[in-house]
């Protein structure tokens with residue numbers, strides 16, 4: 001890679017992230033206005049992940065299994081990879097320690113809550129779509145009502161992710177011509 005003279009490596013990493021975030025935010029509005037709710041949710045998740053990465057808010061967990069294997073991972077696991085490899089069977093594991101966590105519990109709780117709301121709204125939307133025509137209620141909400149709930153849940157997450165970004169000292173300029181300069185770090 002060619003040596004860049006206009007910025008230090010640290011700054012480069014910062015600009016890379018800012019550019020990435022900006023690109024992702026650029027995808028939010030078209031998806032939201034087109035009604036591509038899954039796409040919208042996905043992009044918000046990508047932004048959130050990038051923000052966690054920016055702040056080193058990565059959770060490292062240490063697990064142990066019944067056979068005494070111990071391993072650490074950045075992802076949540078449900079089984080021991082060594083046992084799976086050795087025996088092909090799933091063996092129960094236990095989380096014994098969080099080695100590092102930099103994200104506040106509240107942030108994670110809010111994020112998980114918002115994500116669950118979206119999932120629930122989407123599920124009831126699917127149920128409403130499958131409801132046979134002419135079938136009376138049976139506790140299933142109307143498709144319109146579900147769509148609105150889904151939209152509202154996504155909007156809440158959208159707003160929260162923007163606020164979260166602001167708290168990290170990253171924010172979007174209101175108007176801009178050049179996408180690479182649209183965000184300030």
Ligand SMILES: [Zn+2]
Nearest residue numbers: 065069080083
């Ligand atoms: Zn094991």
